[in-house]
Amino acid sequence: MTRFTAWNVFWQGMTGQKGWSRQWRDPEPKAHYDVVIVGGGLHGLATAYYLAKAHGLRNIAVLEKGWIGGGNAGRNTTIVRSNYAQPGNREFYEHSLQLWENLSHELNYNVMFSQRSHIALLHSPGAIDAAARNYNTMRLTGTPDTEIWDLSKLKRAVPHLNYAPDARFPIMGAAVQKRAGTARHDAVAWGYARAADALGVDIIQNCKVDGIARGGGRITALETSRGRITAGKVAFAVAGSTSLLWQMAGLGRLPIESHKLQAFVSEPLKPLLDQVVVFGMGGAHFYISQSDKGGMVFGGDLDWYKSYAQRGNLPIVQDVAEAAMSVLPCLGRVKLLRHWSGVVDMSMDGSHFICKTPLDNLYLNAGWNYGGFKASPASGWWFADLIANDRPAPMIAPFDLKRFERGVQIDERGAGPDCKLHG
C-alpha cells in the first residue's frame, strides 16, 4: 500500500496518478480466524483496526454483507461532538473526540475532520438555564470547550439565522461546543479499512452471516454466503440488524428496536454555514451543516414507527423542511438533491452497549441510536480492548445489557424506556 505523503501526492500528480496501489485487498475468506467481526460499518472496521494495532492480533476478519460503509456509516449527517452530561457518556464521547483530533494522522488518511463548532440554539430563559447546568457539568468533568453564547455573540458568528423577535420560538442564545464539527463519513470507513488491511485484517465484502452454530455456551461457527467460518471469538457490530443476529444466535430479546432515520442534502451552494447548527424546540428537531462540496447536509427526527426499510417517509421530509425554514429562511429556494435513510439501533435508554454476552466467545457492540458516528473511534478502541482482554474496562463497564436489571438507565434525554424517543 502506497502511503499518502506530500511527496507521493506530488510525484503521482507529475506521473499521471498511475503508481497508487489498491487501498485494501479483496481476500477469499479463510476457514478460521481468531476474531471474526460481523458488520463492516465504522464500528466493525475501527474495532478490527484497534485489535490489530493496539492488541497485536493478526488473524482477524470483518464480514460485511454488502460493501463497507454501505450501512449507516455512509448515510449519516457526520456530526461529531462530546457535549454529553451523563456520567459514563461524557468520558466516553470526550475520549472519542480526542481520537478524532488525531485520526487523519493515525490512519494516514484524510478524514476531513473539521472542528467548526456545534451550536445548539436556545429559545427560552429556562432552556438557557438547563443548558448552562449541563455545560457547566461538562466543563467541570473534562470537556472545557463548552460555552453558553448570548444573542449578540451568536449573531456575530451566524448572522443569517432567523432572529425575528416574533418567531414562534425566538432565538435567545446558544450552547456551543467549539471542538465539535463534522468529518467525511466515507473517508472514515475507508481509512479504517485501509489501515486495518495493512495490519493483516481480512475485509470480506458480499459476505452475509445467515446462520450461527452454537455448542457448549459458545459460538462454534458462522454460516455465511461465502461458506462456513469458525472463529475463536465473534463480535457483532451490525447496527440496525443487531436483533436479527442476536436471534440467529438463539439469544432472544434485546432492549433495542430498529428505526429509520433520514438525511438530506441540497444542491451545492457557495460557503453559507461555517458551523453545525441545531434547532430542537417543541415538536421540531433539526441539525444542519455544509459539506466541503457545498451541499447543505441536514436531518431531523426518525420516522416515528419501527422499520427495517432503508427508505424514509414523506411527513418527515415536510417536518424537516419546515424546521429548516424556521431557522434558516434563506434556504427557501434551495433545491433538495437527495434524501435517504438508514436503520438505526435505538436502545431503551438512548445509550449504547459494548459488552460481553451470555455466550462465552460472543461480544456485542450496539445501541448507537442517532449518535454512533461520533462514537466510532472510541467504540472501536474499547470494543477491541474488551475482545482482546475478555473483560470490560471501567470506561465501558456501565454499558452492559444488565444495566436495566440493576435499575440504571443512562438516559441523556430523560425520555424513559421508549426507543423512538431517544433522538
Next chain:
Amino acid sequence: MLRIACPFCGTRDHSEFSYGGDGSVTYPALDAPMQDWHDAVFLRDNICGRQVETWQHVHGCRMWLMVERDTMTHEIFSVRPAHPGLAGALEAAE
C-alpha cells in the same frame, strides 16, 4: 405515507396517527417478580416482518388501535380496536 384504515373513521394518512409500540407486550401483575417487569418494560422482539403494534388516532377519534404491519415492506394486514371489548362489539355488529 402509510394509510391506516381506522375502524371508526375510515382510511387515513398515518400522519394523523401516533405510533405506540410493540402490541404483543403484556404487562405482568403488579406483584409479579422484578424480572417479569424488566422483560416487559425493556425487552423487545424487534421483529423484521409481520408484527402487531399499537397506534393512536390522535388527530381523529383518539382511539388506540392494533395494527398488523410488515416492518420491512410496511404493508398493513389488519387494523382493529386495541380495546378487546370494543373489538368484540364491532365484530358482533358486522
